[in-house]
Amino acid sequence: MELWFSERHTPHVKLSIRVEKQLYSAQSEYQRIDVFESKEFGRFLTLDGYLMLTEKDEFIYHEMITHVPMAVHPNPQNILVIGAGDGGAVRELVRYQQVEHIDLVEIDGLVIDVCKTYLPQIASGFDEPRVHIHLEDGVKFVRSCENKYDLIIVDSTDPFGPGEGLFTKEFYGSCYKALREDGIMVNQHESPFYVGDATAMQRAHKRIVDSFPISYVYQAHIPTYPSGHWLFGFASKAYHPISDLNMEAWNELGIKTRYYNTKLHAGAFSLPTYVEELLKDAE
Amino acid sequence: MELWFSERHTPHVKLSIRVEKQLYSAQSEYQRIDVFESKEFGRFLTLDGYLMLTEKDEFIYHEMITHVPMAVHPNPQNILVIGAGDGGAVRELVRYQQVEHIDLVEIDGLVIDVCKTYLPQIASGFDEPRVHIHLEDGVKFVRSCENKYDLIIVDSTDPFGPGEGLFTKEFYGSCYKALREDGIMVNQHESPFYVGDATAMQRAHKRIVDSFPISYVYQAHIPTYPSGHWLFGFASKAYHPISDLNMEAWNELGIKTRYYNTKLHAGAFSLPTYVEELLKDAE
Amino acid sequence: MELWFSERHTPHVKLSIRVEKQLYSAQSEYQRIDVFESKEFGRFLTLDGYLMLTEKDEFIYHEMITHVPMAVHPNPQNILVIGAGDGGAVRELVRYQQVEHIDLVEIDGLVIDVCKTYLPQIASGFDEPRVHIHLEDGVKFVRSCENKYDLIIVDSTDPFGPGEGLFTKEFYGSCYKALREDGIMVNQHESPFYVGDATAMQRAHKRIVDSFPISYVYQAHIPTYPSGHWLFGFASKAYHPISDLNMEAWNELGIKTRYYNTKLHAGAFSLPTYVEELLKDAE
Amino acid sequence: MELWFSERHTPHVKLSIRVEKQLYSAQSEYQRIDVFESKEFGRFLTLDGYLMLTEKDEFIYHEMITHVPMAVHPNPQNILVIGAGDGGAVRELVRYQQVEHIDLVEIDGLVIDVCKTYLPQIASGFDEPRVHIHLEDGVKFVRSCENKYDLIIVDSTDPFGPGEGLFTKEFYGSCYKALREDGIMVNQHESPFYVGDATAMQRAHKRIVDSFPISYVYQAHIPTYPSGHWLFGFASKAYHPISDLNMEAWNELGIKTRYYNTKLHAGAFSLPTYVEELLKDAE
Structure with a gap:
């Protein structure tokens, strides 16, 4: 499965993580909240599409x-x-x-x-x-x-x-x-x-x-x-x-x-x- | 122009750099050698597709x-x-x-x-x-x-x-x-x-x-x-x-x-x- | 959110669809089954990572x-x-x-x-x-x-x-x-x-x-x-x-x-x- | 070498072609002109980043x-x-x-x-x-x-x-x-x-x-x-x-x-x- 989450660190650089599956997605009053499962980093949390943390690091x-x-x-x-x-x-x-x-x-x-x-x-x-x-x-x-x-x-x-x-x-x-x-x-x-x-x-x-x-x-x-x-x-x-x-x-x-x-x-x-x-x- | 060089750091992670243009590409006796121009990192050198250095860092x-x-x-x-x-x-x-x-x-x-x-x-x-x-x-x-x-x-x-x-x-x-x-x-x-x-x-x-x-x-x-x-x-x-x-x-x-x-x-x-x-x- | 599903049509060509969110993912006895939501194609179904159908086409x-x-x-x-x-x-x-x-x-x-x-x-x-x-x-x-x-x-x-x-x-x-x-x-x-x-x-x-x-x-x-x-x-x-x-x-x-x-x-x-x-x- | 040219067909869909090397790039009076070499399509021409033609099709x-x-x-x-x-x-x-x-x-x-x-x-x-x-x-x-x-x-x-x-x-x-x-x-x-x-x-x-x-x-x-x-x-x-x-x-x-x-x-x-x-x- 080629499913990748990317974060643009600048308009010209991006880090991409292969996603096993998405575990959660919702829009709160303040922001969009997502949780993904990945092989390399375990689960990771994003807010408004920005990576907040991964289980690995x-x-x-x-x-x-x-x-x-x-x-x-x-x-x-x-x-x-x-x-x-x-x-x-x-x-x-x-x-x-x-x-x-x-x-x-x-x-x-x-x-x-x-x-x-x-x-x-x-x-x-x-x-x-x-x-x-x-x-x-x-x-x-x-x-x-x-x-x-x-x-x-x-x-x-x-x-x-x-x-x-x-x-x-x-x-x-x-x-x-x-x-x-x-x-x-x-x-x-x-x-x-x-x-x-x-x-x-x-x-x-x-x-x-x-x-x-x-x-x-x-x-x-x-x-x-x-x-x-x-x-x-x-x-x-x-x-x-x-x-x-x-x-x-x-x-x-x-x-x-x-x-x-x-x-x-x-x-x-x-x-x-x-x-x-x-x-x-x-x- | 959406032209991106990527390096897979593992099979599940990649760093991608937007390329302005490619300046050089050749196969030497030992390896493939490429030089690219990028907005974010200036020029960068790759050997066999692995990033060796960028002008920026x-x-x-x-x-x-x-x-x-x-x-x-x-x-x-x-x-x-x-x-x-x-x-x-x-x-x-x-x-x-x-x-x-x-x-x-x-x-x-x-x-x-x-x-x-x-x-x-x-x-x-x-x-x-x-x-x-x-x-x-x-x-x-x-x-x-x-x-x-x-x-x-x-x-x-x-x-x-x-x-x-x-x-x-x-x-x-x-x-x-x-x-x-x-x-x-x-x-x-x-x-x-x-x-x-x-x-x-x-x-x-x-x-x-x-x-x-x-x-x-x-x-x-x-x-x-x-x-x-x-x-x-x-x-x-x-x-x-x-x-x-x-x-x-x-x-x-x-x-x-x-x-x-x-x-x-x-x-x-x-x-x-x-x-x-x-x-x-x-x- | 930069979340993209890609299918490699050959090792050298891929079509990528931006995913709004994943709706379903499971491994059946025969294959992996996934359903995604996308802005461009509505929902789409993949089996073993191959796109089967989209609501749009x-x-x-x-x-x-x-x-x-x-x-x-x-x-x-x-x-x-x-x-x-x-x-x-x-x-x-x-x-x-x-x-x-x-x-x-x-x-x-x-x-x-x-x-x-x-x-x-x-x-x-x-x-x-x-x-x-x-x-x-x-x-x-x-x-x-x-x-x-x-x-x-x-x-x-x-x-x-x-x-x-x-x-x-x-x-x-x-x-x-x-x-x-x-x-x-x-x-x-x-x-x-x-x-x-x-x-x-x-x-x-x-x-x-x-x-x-x-x-x-x-x-x-x-x-x-x-x-x-x-x-x-x-x-x-x-x-x-x-x-x-x-x-x-x-x-x-x-x-x-x-x-x-x-x-x-x-x-x-x-x-x-x-x-x-x-x-x-x-x- | 992971070097890919992509064209966004809409903001949510892109077709990507793996590039062997770039053969030409220049800015004319009217537009940016690029020629690439690819395994799948042979050479291809882009104007302002839009694919114009490939040798294959x-x-x-x-x-x-x-x-x-x-x-x-x-x-x-x-x-x-x-x-x-x-x-x-x-x-x-x-x-x-x-x-x-x-x-x-x-x-x-x-x-x-x-x-x-x-x-x-x-x-x-x-x-x-x-x-x-x-x-x-x-x-x-x-x-x-x-x-x-x-x-x-x-x-x-x-x-x-x-x-x-x-x-x-x-x-x-x-x-x-x-x-x-x-x-x-x-x-x-x-x-x-x-x-x-x-x-x-x-x-x-x-x-x-x-x-x-x-x-x-x-x-x-x-x-x-x-x-x-x-x-x-x-x-x-x-x-x-x-x-x-x-x-x-x-x-x-x-x-x-x-x-x-x-x-x-x-x-x-x-x-x-x-x-x-x-x-x-x-x-």
């Missing part, structure tokens, strides 16, 4: 967006996760005993339902009593929070469509206010490689730099994302992402990971020269 | 296969480059004043001619008097060398077709013998992500580990290679890739790069857990 | 495989349809009052069920009392019939996989025997354009010519089949496909069609010179 | 656009061909001894040069002394002609871009005037199948019907054109395309063809019901 994204800040913050108890209706970030966070409360804010409840049904190994943490789901607009939710969270994870889609508001200066300001005095914000930060992605990345970076005293960018290899070179933003009120990393403490937790490790932690912040220059140009 | 590969060992070895004067008929590795090496002699061994002279004509910014170092081109089989060439080189760069194609011999135990043994007592061998080491590539990578790694006392693997983001996550092997008789790095010395050389920098140098050796496990399984 | 195939013989035979009462689990041929046949009995022999009952559910406008005749469904191998079914049918319609898949037996000399011989003394057999006859299809077409033609005294080939434009140029075989014991056509009688029936008409009837037997030569070569 | 188009009117007109001596810079129509016309003069009007001289170089078996008639090439706009050229031609062949591209003017009422009026009192005009008439093509076809048909007393449409199977079902317009001042066909006379000429024959001639005018209805709706 989602661990990279979810480990890197959670364990990096969790290994830096000495005592993250109260966490806000915005977007991330797939549950992958929550799945990683509930592995930490010291976490007491996780607010998950997802605008589209259907994404959560679909992931529970079709991607249960990713959406595995939703039933934990520490996890509180809010079907709301993340921008509005965080506006009313103050001095509340140790960590905010902005696990957004791209900076257009439903995820657009999660890349605004106003939103980053709200996040700053919603964090405790030593709080950390981590966000998915787009890619530096293709011009369109890089421009979005620079714009987001500029706004974060303007909002937080400490702001760094780190990277991971995510093969199913455009260019495979993906960035995350680490913004913080107090902690430095490398010098405040407590390797021993994290390793003693015994959390088994497949991508993240404390040696890679520092390396992930060592960016290629051209990426550093893009960031400097934006600052 | 070749700098990543060529900087990482050369500057990493060059920044570790205190005085690399005599260098052997095997494969690499495109000239990208040589272009980087001739930027070092202390290099006295570079032997480039390429089995297919037509690759050199084509790159000189169609990719002159990559094939820019061939006319340097320090560069000596040998149109020979690299396996045979290195067999007759002894205690001669400070650095051997194995810039091979994939471990099938013309490049197959450059992944054998016998070849790595010859390289060891051909190196001086503090010599370094660096090789393109395939990718850890897709099963087929990972298996080839493990096989190569095992053979290098068996041949050299010091053997490490480092990584880079190369968007046009399968999965975008590419590895290089660093094998050495004496130097450790990180503790023997002399950051200051390298930075004083004033070599302007776009991907490599001495901070990223160490980070590139910090591998994801699953890659470390693949390497350990192979060792 | 199925009328061409089904009208041409039924009305051509029905307009020639003066009194077709008892009809055997082999294959055709989609029901399109039956839908056309039950429009004739004089038809008393239709045996539909389909090896794969799941095809019938799937078409009833997902393609109800095609599978609309199955509940007629005149239609008798036999879930059997057509080759075996027809072997035991003698002097029974006025018309046999062989609505097969391609000459490999489950449909292979419906292209054998033995099968055509059985059909001859199963027909009354003035019976007609019509079969889907592949395409003359691509070499592989043309070879299969010639082989079938030779076998039919050897089995029947009267044997002609006619054509239709079916855009979603390879090359769009499709043939049907008209084999007969007594009637000539053109001189025995009773235009007036057929037009008086008042059967409304979208492709077939009695003027086109004769034209469909006027084949291009190269097709005539392929047929002559085979005879 | 061009004979169908060129035989049908020429021999149909040539077999009807009793003495075609002076012929005007508009468009058709590939030379295929001229190649067929020069096979007739009675033709004394052919004016070929092609706006883009580069098309002629490219076809002479890369498609010499198609562009084979240009050097005949009876053939007179005019590198001009066909619309302007025909405007100044009066009572001059026995046959005008409008071998245009699609009704947008350089070919747009060849589908206007004014142009058809000029053709009428340019024809002798028993002259015939034949034109490529688009396809009835996909909505966009069918609308263009209806519009052209309406304008021709309004300009000529006798106007018919005939069809051919052209596998590489959208849907494979292609139409031609036959407009005439005096002759009926079927009743004035002199089969014997044409067959005595001994012109060997691969698609056209005098039996198929009449059949080609027997259109499917839905096509007849489209034409009636337009009239």
